Amino acid sequence: xxxxxxxxxxxxxxxxxxxxxxxxxxxxxxxxxxxxxxxxxxxxxxxxxxxxxxxxxxxxxxxxxxxxxxxxxxxxxxxxxxxxxxxxxxxxxxxxxxxxxxxxxxxxxxxxxxxxxxxxxxxxxxxxxxxxxxxxxxxxxxxxxxxxxxxxxxxxxxxxxxxxxxxxxxxxxxxxxxxxxxxxxxxxxxxxxxxxxxxxxxxxxxxxxxxxxxxxxxxxxxxxxxxxxxxxxxxxxxxxxxxxxxxxxxxxxxx
Numbered sequence: 001x002x003x004x005x006x007x008x009x010x011x012x013x014x015x016x017x018x019x020x021x022x023x024x025x026x027x028x029x030x031x032x033x034x035x036x037x038x039x040x041x042x043x044x045x046x047x048x049x050x051x052x053x054x055x056x057x058x059x060x061x062x063x064x065x066x067x068x069x070x071x072x073x074x075x076x077x078x079x080x081x082x083x084x085x086x087x088x089x090x091x092x093x094x095x096x097x098x099x100x101x102x103x104x105x106x107x108x109x110x111x112x113x114x115x116x117x118x119x120x121x122x123x124x125x126x127x128x129x130x131x132x133x134x135x136x137x138x139x140x141x142x143x144x145x146x147x148x149x150x151x152x153x154x155x156x157x158x159x160x161x162x163x164x165x166x167x168x169x170x171x172x173x174x175x176x177x178x179x180x181x182x183x184x185x186x187x188x189x190x191x192x193x194x195x196x197x198x199x200x201x202x203x204x205x206x207x208x209x210x211x212x213x214x215x216x217x218x219x220x221x222x223x224x225x226x227x228x229x230x231x232x233x234x235x236x237x238x239x240x241x242x243x244x245x246x247x248x249x250x251x252x253x254x255x
Contacts, residue, residue, distance in 0.1 A: 003028070003195060005216055027218045029251055030205065034224035034239070036185035041089075041184075043162040047087070048182040051098055057067065060098075064105060067178055072116045076251060078176075084122050085177040087167050089159045090184030091128025093240045096143060098183060100124040103150050125166065125175055127155045128184070134238040186239065192225050200227040200236065211251045220254070222247040 001020065004013040010023045036046035036052050049063065050056050064086065071083040086106065088099045107119045126147065131154065132140040147154065157169035165175040189201030197213055198206045204227035205213050211220040211228065222228075223244035227236040237243045 002191060003103055004029075005195070005197075005219070008218070014202055025218070027255060028220065030048065030213075030219065030221040031223050032189040032191055032224045032225055032251060033077070034188055036182055037184055037187040038141070039186075039187070041159045041182075044089075044180075044182050047162045047164055047182045050180055050239065051094055051159075051183050052186075058150050059115075060179075062118065063179060064102070068106075068110050068114050069119065072114055080121070081123070082176045083178050084117065085125065085166070086123070086176065086180070087125045087177045087180045088173055089127045089162075089167065089180065091126050091154070092134065092183065093132065093133045093238065095126060095128060095165070095181075096126075096147070097182065099147065099152050102168075103152055107151070117242060123153070124151070124180055125153045125155055125177075126171075127159055127175075129156055130157070158212035165215040186224060189225065202227075204236070204239070210254050212245065222251050231250060 004011065008025055009023060010028075010030075012023055013020045015048050036050040037095055038048065038050070051060060063130065067083045070159050071080050074083060086102050086251055088095045097146055102177055103124050106122045106124070111117055111119050111122070130140065131144045131147065144154065155169070157171055157173065159167055160166040160170045162180050162182070166178075167180050169231070170214070182244045192205060195205070197216055199219055200206060205221040205222050205225055207213055207226045209228070209231075211222055213219040213221055224239045226247070228247070229235065230237050237247075
């Protein structure tokens, strides 16, 4: 629940208990992850699916299958179109990978089991200002071309509102869908947010090449909680699982 840097101890509580405990540390690795940031668009918290954990992935898969169950018995063509339109908000690493996986699941697998649904009835829309903005320009261009080639629509308009009927863009256009998935950014852990330490604009702790947090002896951070600069670009490493896994091994060697 909290980190007491002055006393070098943690305040912890099991979610099924009201009892709080104090745990002393000699060295502390902060790797609390993050949570989806749905505050940017009204209604996203209530009506959009998030894509952060393995449980989220299972919920998305099951929801997609449910929509494929309902669509064949829907006589209204507009309702059927809404059921078979899948929208992913956020074109970073998570959103781009998810959009491609949805295309494979829907047009590559599910249409074989639901023969009354044609592959061209399935609409996939990826919403974001740019595809993979944190990566090299040539890789982002290659990925963009591959997505378009697979029939995934790219929408550069900003997401303004999510409702039960779909996604409203900033220019007023509405993408009608019963499946809007939110991957547009994360919010830092409240525990990290409460620490009076130097952070970047997105709330991540600034660390050096050894993952040490300046002005906090014995404290390290990695993954979504750390802003560590790539020596080749001078920019912070992206907050992705691939980076975090490598950082975990590196921190272990340091300690």
